[in-house]
Amino acid sequence: MFWSKTRKALRARGVMGINQRNGDYILRYNKRSLYPLVDDKIQTKKMALDAGIRVPHMYGTIATEQGISTLHRVVEQHRDFVIKPAQGAGGDGIMVIADRFEDYFRSASGRIITTEELEHHISGIISGIYSLGGHRDQALIEYRVRSTELFNRISFEGVPDIRIIVLKGYPVAAMLRLPTRQSQGKANLHQGAIGVGLDLASGVTLDGTWHNLKIERHPDTANPVAGLTVPDWQECLELAARCYDLTGLGYLGVDLVMDHEHGPMMLELNARPGLNIQIAMDDGLLRRCQIVEKQLEALKGETRPVAERVAFAKQQFAVAGPVLAEQKEG
Known part of the structure; x- marks a missing residue:
């Protein structure tokens, strides 16, 4: 009886379950032939650059054990950088180098790392221990994003990111993911990062x-998480909407970062975005997706320009004014 009532309550709130997400949205809107476009970060990055979408600059890639010896040449002009698996997931295998110290490297958390440790880590990436399916992979070395001062107040060590769910080119939900001490500076909710809903x-x-669990303050910085405005928000929404046109994937998670110098950047794309965003938003994805699907029916398959799709989403999914006013006062 309890679970029956719970399911009814969730349906009434328009909450999407995992089976519904898989069957009605991922299988329906995402052709499997398109998955490689987003599962391989190197391919995604090149595709985005060709389309004029801003991404963190790629310094180089290492695909073989023999190629590990080229690491010094790839990073010799850079004091900081990020090493990540091209086909990784969930933030696993990412190593952030924040500075150099003589012949050593310093991680974002302050740990001193030897060249041998970096090479060993890259060897693990190539062997596939972090990749989807455990297949052999490539190590990607790229620009280290540096967060804005606004986000530094509500984040611990790492760089926050923005997850926007996009259905057929229409943004439907958004959240900010804030690293914590427990998540070791990673913006990954399963590892202990904070999810903060965003008014679309x-x-x-x-x-x-x-x-x-609902919280009002960051557990490490003690600063309130509500009532802040993400800079360049219109650009963020338009960038996310463009990723549908870029990939053809109809149900998509777009991850953005806000660099203090370059502004919004597309970090990666996800063809199987999780459902925790509903908790952060305190609103159901199903309800929002159905609003977009009704709009698509009315348009009889006609694709509208990015600006019109974003305008529709902002109008339909705005949080009520009084609610936002209460957040700011708090």
Whole structure:
């Protein structure tokens, strides 16, 4: 009886379950032949650059054990950089180098790392221990994003990112993911990062969720997470909407980062985005997706320009004014 009532309550809130996400959205809107476009970060990055979408600059790639010896040449002009698996998932295998110290490297957390440790880590990436399916992979070395001062106040060590769910080119939900001490500076909710809902119309932060519990302050910085406005929000929404045109994937998670110098950048794309965004938003994805699907029916398959799709989403999914006012006062 309890679970029956719970399911009814969730349906009434328009909450999407994992089976519904898989069957009605991922299988329906995402052709499997298109998955390689987003599962391989190197391919995604090159495709985005060709389309004029801003991404963190790629310094180089290493695909073989023999190629590991070229690492010094790839990074010799850079004091900081990021090493990540091209086909990784969930933030696993990412190593952030924040500075150099004589012949050593310093991680974002302050740990001193030897060249041999870097090479060993890259060897693990190539062997596939972090890749989807455990297949052999490539190590990607790229520009280290540096967060804005606004985000530094509500984040611990790492760089926050923005996840936007896009259905057929229409943004439907957004959240800010904030690293914590527990997540070791990674913006990964499963590892202990905070999810903060975003008002789609304004980019204003709402309440936070940490391990599925509602919170008002960051556990490490003690600063409130609500009532802040994400800069360049219109650009963020338009960038996310363009990723549908870029890939052809109809149900897509777009991950953005906000660099203090270059502004919004597309970090990666996800053809199987998770459902925790509903907790951060305190609103159901199903309800929002159905609004977009009704719009698509009315347009009889006609694709509208990016600006019109974003305008529709902002109008339909704006958080009520009084709610935002309460967040700012708090």
